[in-house]
Amino acid sequence: MKVLVVDDEPNLRRMLRAPLRREGFAIAEAGTAGEGLARMREDRADAILLDLVLPGTSGLEALSRFRKRWPDVPIVMMSGQATIADAVQATRDGAFHFLEKPFTPEAVLATLRAALELRRARTLSRILEKDLGPGADLVGASHPMERVRETIRRVAPTDARVLIVGESGTGKELAATAIHGLSPRRRGPFVRVNSAAIPRELVESEMFGHERGAFTGADRRRQGRFELAHLGTLFLDEVGDLDTGAQGKLLRAIESGSVERVGGGAPVAVDVRVLAATNRDLGEETRRRRFREDLFFRLNVVPVAMPPLRERIEDLPLLVEHIAERLRRRHGLSVPEISEEAMDAMARHSWPGNVRELLNLLERLAILHAGGHVRPGDIVEFLDHPRQAGAVPAYVEDDPRSLSERMDGFEAEVIRGALAAARGNMSEAARKLRTDRANLYRRIRRLGLRKPG
Numbered sequence: 001m002k003v004l005v006v007d008d009e010p011n012l013r014r015m016l017r018a019p020l021r022r023e024g025f026a027i028a029e030a031g032t033a034g035e036g037l038a039r040m041r042e043d044r045a046d047a048i049l050l051d052l053v054l055p056g057t058s059g060l061e062a063l064s065r066f067r068k069r070w071p072d073v074p075i076v077m078m079s080g081q082a083t084i085a086d087a088v089q090a091t092r093d094g095a096f097h098f099l100e101k102p103f104t105p106e107a108v109l110a111t112l113r114a115a116l117e118l119r120r121a122r123t124l125s126r127i128l129e130k131d132l133g134p135g136a137d138l139v140g141a142s143h144p145m146e147r148v149r150e151t152i153r154r155v156a157p158t159d160a161r162v163l164i165v166g167e168s169g170t171g172k173e174l175a176a177t178a179i180h181g182l183s184p185r186r187r188g189p190f191v192r193v194n195s196a197a198i199p200r201e202l203v204e205s206e207m208f209g210h211e212r213g214a215f216t217g218a219d220r221r222r223q224g225r226f227e228l229a230h231l232g233t234l235f236l237d238e239v240g241d242l243d244t245g246a247q248g249k250l251l252r253a254i255e256s257g258s259v260e261r262v263g264g265g266a267p268v269a270v271d272v273r274v275l276a277a278t279n280r281d282l283g284e285e286t287r288r289r290r291f292r293e294d295l296f297f298r299l300n301v302v303p304v305a306m307p308p309l310r311e312r313i314e315d316l317p318l319l320v321e322h323i324a325e326r327l328r329r330r331h332g333l334s335v336p337e338i339s340e341e342a343m344d345a346m347a348r349h350s351w352p353g354n355v356r357e358l359l360n361l362l363e364r365l366a367i368l369h370a371g372g373h374v375r376p377g378d379i380v381e382f383l384d385h386p387r388q389a390g391a392v393p394a395y396v397e398d399d400p401r402s403l404s405e406r407m408d409g410f411e412a413e414v415i416r417g418a419l420a421a422a423r424g425n426m427s428e429a430a431r432k433l434r435t436d437r438a439n440l441y442r443r444i445r446r447l448g449l450r451k452p453g
Helices: 010-022 032-041 059-069 084-092 107-127 144-156 173-181 200-208 244-254 281-286 294-297 309-331 340-348 355-370 376-382 403-421 426-430 439-446
Strands: 001-004 026-030 047-050 074-077 099-101 161-164 190-195 230-237 272-278 301-305
Touching: 001 010, 010 026, 010 084, 010 107, 026 032, 032 047, 032 059, 047 059, 047 107, 059 074, 059 084, 074 107, 084 099, 099 107, 144 173, 144 309, 161 173, 161 200, 173 190, 173 230, 173 272, 200 244, 200 403, 230 355, 244 294, 309 340, 309 355, 340 376, 355 376, 403 426, 403 439, 426 439
Parallel strands: 001 026, 001 047, 047 074, 074 099, 161 272, 161 301, 190 230, 230 272
Antiparallel strands: none
């Protein structure tokens, strides 16, 4: 990291050299705004310490020029002659902070660290925004989200395998995309595999590919996901849904760095970074022998736990603002202004669907809400109904149905609710109901329900 110090006092520049270098910063110095601009053009710094009072071009004018040319570089203003108006103006013009002389080296270092951390967060946000839809961003200033971003920042430049855990709708795929986007493999492919959506008999072909004639219908050679992710990142979403046979084959591919296509003889070398995600407790799954312990240890080199929205509810206003802006920019939808009382009502909600549920709510409000401000009653009306998945029905004295018919009715209501919450995704609905897809299909057929899709 390099810091440019622009100050016409040689003693101050000298005073800052030693502590900055001890912290690992490279130093560039300039006595005027013109010299500072020239130094930045020659070798761009990561942060700037800029004096307010300089010979010739003033510090405020220099701030404007630096910000125009290098808007992402944080600038800390310094002065011993500043007024409150000067500090306010500098902040309005984009300065990160204003330090009043005399200051201690420790104060400068603390301010620089905060400025550079903010710059890293903004850089990460720009990378994440490139390919992601509204509401699926690592937005939030809460401690849990800061911890997630810090872990991603540290692990991304490495080739370590990462296991991302968290409930549905918390942004596990977003975290995986961020790791890839900040890694040396970012120019390579990012290949996602929805492990839960692959039929058991096709897992090997999907993952590792097949040769022509390997089985009925294999009319040409096909590369598997490992080969498609060569020199990039393979993201195994919902890895906990793989059956034990597929888990063993996945483990061999990770350990050997090669795959064998179905119907092929020679192994094919692949250079792939593996990221995995799950909403299951794989530690518990290994104890119950439903997930291979050796594969769990291979995948869980660096864990990233995505916090549910209810555990970072202080991020709710930031998320609402972010999602509303994305809906406006991408879809032309205008989310009505949410009153303070309505925001309080939202803060009291448990958000079982996490950020995805919040996105759904704001989309509904933008499309269906009529009138002015959103009130608490509107929030209750537009939120997902709590009876969608699992509410216990009351006993009704004069219900003419038999016990079997009543139980079938309750079961049908629960399944409809789970399917609605999963947006028709059978695998997701099965996970919510703690069953497998085959059993869910059987129950749907028996109850005469309409299958999704």
